[in-house]
Amino acid sequence: MVTLNHYLIVSGMLxxxxxxxxxxxxxxxxxxxxxxxxxxxANLTLVAFSRFHLxxxxxxxxxxxLVFFTITVAAAEVAVGLAIIVALFRAKHSVDVEAAGKLKG
Amino acid sequence: MPAAFFYIFSAIxxxxxxxxxxxxxxxxxxxxxxVSFAGLAALFVSLDAYFIxxxxxxxYAGAVMVLFLxxxxxxxxxxxxHRQPNALAIVGGIALAVIFVGQLGYIVSxxxxxxxxxxxxxxxxxxxxxVQKLETIKSDLRAGVLPDTKLVGQTLFQRYGFQIQLxxxxxxxxxxxxxxxxxxxxx
Numbered sequence: 518m519v520t521l522n523h524y525l526i527v528s529g530m531l532x533x534x535x536x537x538x539x540x541x542x543x544x545x546x547x548x549x550x551x552x553x554x555x556x557x558x559a560n561l562t563l564v565a566f567s568r569f570h571l572x573x574x575x576x577x578x579x580x581x582x583l584v585f586f587t588i589t590v591a592a593a594e595v596a597v598g599l600a601i602i603v604a605l606f607r608a609k610h611s612v613d614v615e616a617a618g619k620l621k622g
Numbered sequence: 623m624p625a626a627f628f629y630i631f632s633a634i635x636x637x638x639x640x641x642x643x644x645x646x647x648x649x650x651x652x653x654x655x656x657v658s659f660a661g662l663a664a665l666f667v668s669l670d671a672y673f674i675x676x677x678x679x680x681x682y683a684g685a686v687m688v689l690f691l692x693x694x695x696x697x698x699x700x701x702x703x704h705r706q707p708n709a710l711a712i713v714g715g716i717a718l719a720v721i722f723v724g725q726l727g728y729i730v731s732x733x734x735x736x737x738x739x740x741x742x743x744x745x746x747x748x749x750x751x752x753v754q755k756l757e758t759i760k761s762d763l764r765a766g767v768l769p770d771t772k773l774v775g776q777t778l779f780q781r782y783g784f785q786i787q788l789x790x791x792x793x794x795x796x797x798x799x800x801x802x803x804x805x806x807x808x809x
Contacts, residue, residue: 531662578777
């Protein structure tokens with residue numbers, strides 16, 4: 518049978534995959550995609566807990582409201598982030614994160 | 623939902639999630655991410671979160687991924703395909719992921735709360751129908767239907783009205799910021 522633990526493990530694995538991508542990849546676009554993956558993993562955890570914590574016989578809709586806000590903020594973040602990537606590409610002609618190491622000193 | 627569907631959709635989500643990280647071509651990564659999000663939306667639906675599953679498809683798999691593909695096509699990126707990957711970062715990343723999942727598995731195996739299935743915590747339509755105030759939600763619940771979108775909307779607009787306004791302001795600020803960032807500098 519599928520328990521809450523199953524959902525938590527799937528969510529944790531999805532988060533771990535995203536984390537690996539953020540650390541291992543160097544293309545800033547793929548790093549952004551992996552960030553989206555990690556945000557979605559957090560959303561899955563929230564929805565799973567919402568379903569298993571009943572309030573007055575219904576799932577806890579506060580958690581689903583939080584998921585709604587997360588998705589909205591993530592969409593705004595992607596829009597701004599991609600504009601920054603385009604600006605970076607114009608300046609450096611590369612999307613490699615190591616091309617933007619000027620602040621390293 | 624039968625257990626087989628859960629395993630199929632989690633396998634799709636995780637497998638294509640791995641493809642996002644492994645693929646050398648950014649277009650392949652982006653398309654894998656779309657499939658991964660579709661699998662995730664199915665998992666949301668299996669948890670009776672129909673509204674969240676729908677906006678996952680509409681916003682993530684639709685709008686956000688189109689934006690990603692658009693930028694990938696615009697920048698015409700091919701440089702990474704003949705570059706050597708950083709071995710230390712890959713080993714470190716995989717090790718961190720394995721440690722994280724191991725820890726999570728240990729914690730999850732320790733607590734009792736997680737051993738319940740959705741059948742153990744059924745949605746109580748009769749009890750909910752007595753507590754809810756809005757007539758449209760009440761009649762849906764009496765008919766044995768979960769009015770998911772109505773309930774999310776009620777929570778958002780009754781309890782989180784200020785936060786909705788705040789998110790609206792954030793989206794406006796984001797739009798203005800993108801326009802300013804994308805404009806060519808005038809000398």
